[in-house]
Amino acid sequence: MQGHIFKLLxxxxxxxxGAVTAQISAQLSMLVNSCVVCHGTNGxxxxxxxxxxxxxxxFLFVTAxxxxxxxxxxxxxxxxxxxxxxxxxxxxxxxxxxxxxIVRYPQKFDAKKAQKGKVLYEQYCKGCHNIxxxxxxxxxxxxxxxxxxxxxxxxxxxxxxxxxxxxxxxxEYFIQNNSEDSLEELIHFYGSHQ
Ligand code: HEC
Ligand code: HEC
Numbered sequence: 001m002q003g004h005i006f007k008l009l010x011x012x013x014x015x016x017x018g019a020v021t022a023q024i025s026a027q028l029s030m031l032v033n034s035c036v037v038c039h040g041t042n043g044x045x046x047x048x049x050x051x052x053x054x055x056x057x058x059f060l061f062v063t064a065x066x067x068x069x070x071x072x073x074x075x076x077x078x079x080x081x082x083x084x085x086x087x088x089x090x091x092x093x094x095x096x097x098x099x100x101x102i103v104r105y106p107q108k109f110d111a112k113k114a115q116k117g118k119v120l121y122e123q124y125c126k127g128c129h130n131i132x133x134x135x136x137x138x139x140x141x142x143x144x145x146x147x148x149x150x151x152x153x154x155x156x157x158x159x160x161x162x163x164x165x166x167x168x169x170x171x172e173y174f175i176q177n178n179s180e181d182s183l184e185e186l187i188h189f190y191g192s193h194q
Contacts, residue, residue: 031085031093038077044103047146051153054100056140061094064140073163074156104144109192117189120182124174143193150187 032043035053039045043054053061067073069082085093121129129142142150154171161168175183 028092028096031089032096035093035097041103042100043097044100044105045146046105047107048148049146049152051140051149052102052104052145053097053140055102056098058094058098060140061098062090065090065094067163074160102141102144104194106194107147107191109147109188111192113185113188114192115189116182117185117187117192120174120178120186121189124170125186142190145190147187147191150190154183154187 036043038050039053040050043052043056045052056064064073065078065082065085066087068075068078069085071079082090154167157164157167158171158175171183
C-alpha cells in the first residue's frame with residue numbers, strides 16, 4: 001500500500017513539475033518572441049544596429065535592461081520597450097538569453113584595419129575583454145558584434161560617459177594616445193570575428 005502511495009506521489013510530482021515547466025516556457029516564449037523580432041533567433045541579431053544579445057552575461061543583461069528602462073543608459077528604442085517588463089520578467093528573459101549560443105553572421109569588414117586593430121586590442125582592451133572579446137568577461141561578448149552597433153556603443157561611452165565610467169575613461173585615454181582612426185581599427189578587429 002505504502003509503495004502505491006509513493007508511486008502516486010511520485011507520479012503527481014512528475015505531473016506537477018511538467019505543468020510548471022510548461023507554464024514557464026509558455027510565458028517565456030511569449031516574452032522572448034517580442035525581442036527576437038529585432039534581436040534575431042535566440043538573440044543572434046542579423047544586424048546592423050541591433051546588438052546580438054545571445055550569450056550576454058546574465059547580470060549585464062539585467063543591468064542593461066534596468067538602466068535603459070530608467071534612462072540611465074541612453075537608447076533609441078529600448079528605453080520604451082524595457083518599461084513594459086517587470087523585474088521578474090527581465091530575470092526570466094535573462095535566464096534565456098544568457099544561455100543561448102551566439103551565431104555570428106558574416107559582415108563586411110576592412111581586413112587591413114582589423115589587422116591594425118589587433119595590435120591595439122592587445123595593448124588596450126585585452127586585459128578586460130579576454131580571448132579577443134569572444135567570451136563573457138567583464139562585458140557583453142563583443143567579438144562578432146555588429147560594426148555599426150559597436151560604433152554607436154563606443155560613442156555613447158565617450159559622449160554620455162555616465163552610462164559607464166570605466167569605458168569612458170579608457171576611451172579617453174585611448175584617443176589621447178592614438179586617433180579616431182585607431183578606434184575604427186579596433187571596431188573592425190572586433191567585427192572581423194565570424
Ligand atoms: C524594435 C526593435 C527592438 C526590439 C523589439 C527589442 N530590442 Fe533590444 N535593442 C534594440 C536596439 C536598437 C538596441 C540598442 C539600444 C537602442 O538604441 O535602443 C537594443 C539593445 C538591447 C540590449 C543591450 C545589449 C548590449 O549589448 O548591451 C538588451 C539587453 C536588449 N536590447 C534586450 C531586449 C529584450 C529583452 C527585448 C524584448 C523584450 C528587446 N530587446 C526588444 C532593438 C530592439
Ligand atoms: C578596465 C577594463 C576594461 C578595458 C581595459 C576595456 N574595457 Fe570595454 N568594457 C569594460 C566593462 C566593465 C564594460 C561593461 C560596460 C560598463 O562599464 O557598464 C565594457 C564594455 C565595452 C563595450 C560594450 C559592450 C556591449 O555590448 O554593451 C565595448 C564595445 C567595449 N567595452 C570595447 C572596448 C574596447 C574597444 C577597449 C579597448 C580600447 C576596451 N573596451 C577596454 C571594461 C573594459
